[in-house]
Amino acid sequence: MSPFDAPPDRRGSDSIKWGRYAGRDILPLWVADMDFAAPPAVLAALRRRLDHGVLGYPKVAPSLVAAVVDYLAAHYDWPVDPDWLVWLPGVVPGLNVACRAVEGDVLVPTPVYPGLLSAPRFSGRRLLTVDLVLTDGAWRLDLDALAAALTPQTRLLLLCHPHNPVGRAWSREELDALAAFARQHELVVCSDEIHCGLVLDPGRRHLPFAALGDDARRRSITLMAPSKTYNVPGLGCSFAVIPDPALRRRFIAASRGIVPEMNLLGLVACEAAYRQGEDWRRQLIAYLGANRDRVQAAVAALPGVSMAPVEATCLAWLDVRPLGLAAPVAHFEAHGLGLSDGADFGAPGWVRLNFGCPRSTLDQALARLVRACQAA
Ligand SMILES: Cc1ncc(COP(=O)(O)O)c(C=O)c1O
Incomplete structure (x- = not known):
């Protein structure tokens, strides 16, 4: 059983x-x-941590940062510099901070997880939605329609990858086309990759948008978490990967005072999940x-x-x-x-x-x- x-x-x-x-x-x-x-390894790590008894403000341990960096390299062939990580108590706060950090209108392919639709509105940004298309039984991004929806003020695209709710893991070709689109229109791409551990074909790898190449990396904010894959969403632990230093500074500045400290047990669970899960x-x-x-x-x-x-x-x-x-x-x-x-x-x-x-x-x-x- x-x-x-x-x-x-x-x-x-x-x-x-x-x-x-x-x-x-x-x-x-x-x-x-x-x-x-x-x-079980996550539960054991949480029990060990609770046995210590003191539950004060945690710092992110170097061993956790190493676990994340190693995990992204091993699973997605994605070399990430530890300095690129920004810890967050949830991916939804990350979406909202991204909308505050990047001024202008926000383009969002739909249907999509409601958090991507509310973040621009909560941040006082204009939301531009464009429907995905269902052709030959598969959901696809419609780049022509996305181009038609652009306003001169559009600076940010929110991507869901793999996609909730349509279940697509976007292919390299599709992502490359999107990256070219982002480059042409000078967009930052905030890629919500919270479901990246749940690609159901065991022979297929998740491909982070930011791992496509230099240009995609520079214009990317990637949001990830152990929460969906290891079923620990109640522990509130996620992170943004933002390679570009100026964009990262803007993101951190926009989060000040509104994004709380990390949850100690979430950090413990994250390290155990990535190392032993x-x-x-x-x-x-x-x-x-x-x-x-x-x-x-x-x-x-x-x-x-x-x-x-x-x-x-x-x-x-x-x-x-x-x-x-x-x-x-x-x-x-x-x-x-x-x-x-x-x-x-x-x-x-x-x-x-x-x-x-x-x-x-x-x-x-x-x-x-x-x-x-x-x-x-
Ligand atoms: C695509 C997507 N992003 C974000 C979230 C929620 O993330 P968090 O609970 O870390 O804020 C979900 C939850 O279902 C989701 O499906």
Whole structure:
């Protein structure tokens, strides 16, 4: 039996995901945290740290910086100078700081994780959205439409890579084309790569936007974290990689006084995950890949629902528009299934399903999905 088959019961715990439907028979497959316990090595490191007993303000240890630098080199073939790292208590704060650090309008391909849509608005920036296109069954960036949406004041593009919710791990060709676009229009690219550890094809590597070449590196802010891959989002630990010193200075200046100190336990978890989490991550990827295949097979057999192949993340992005539902999320809830509303991602009529759960939960959820679609 896989360790992912029988995780701890989260009902009645402090979980946002499970708390939404407390006391109701609705399986929560919405917010992007997985139902699995963190890797044993992470839990052991946290226990050891707690045994010390004193939980004061932490400093980022040189051993943690080395763990991050080694991890990025080993996993993504990306040489990172320790000076490029800026620690952050979350990727969403990083998106907001990026919008404050780079003046001007902000271009965002949609649909996308709501944090990329709110950051420009919260920062007093004008948000320019451009739809991804679905051609030949695959989601793609539409560079012509992005060019058409540019204003003379546009200075920043927010990229989600791998992409939540459409599940694409952008290819080298696509990223190269985007980098050329950014260069032509003098844009900084803030690349939210929080899902980079969840590329589901074990033979495929995540390619950071910043690793494309000198020009891409200079205009990049990369946001990463152990939170999604190792399922520790409640510990608030992430970092920006900003190679250009002037851009980094602007980013740090924009974060002063509004970004809190790092969480001590998040730092401990990060080092343990990056140093000792790889076997666990590989098992996770195999498990999620099989879950993804189950979702895809169930959806393929369902009239009125479709999805494109998911290359990365634990998320399936479902087009339920043909079902003609006035309120899709409420309809699925009425059939015992809690999904994320596509409207929050800029795409009403779509829903997002998180398959980062035990197979028994997933199978039950898929049976409910079928019943809900039949009843539409
Ligand atoms: C693309 C993306 N960025 C950011 C976040 C949230 O990051 P954090 O909790 O570190 O702020 C999520 C969470 O689902 C996400 O999917």
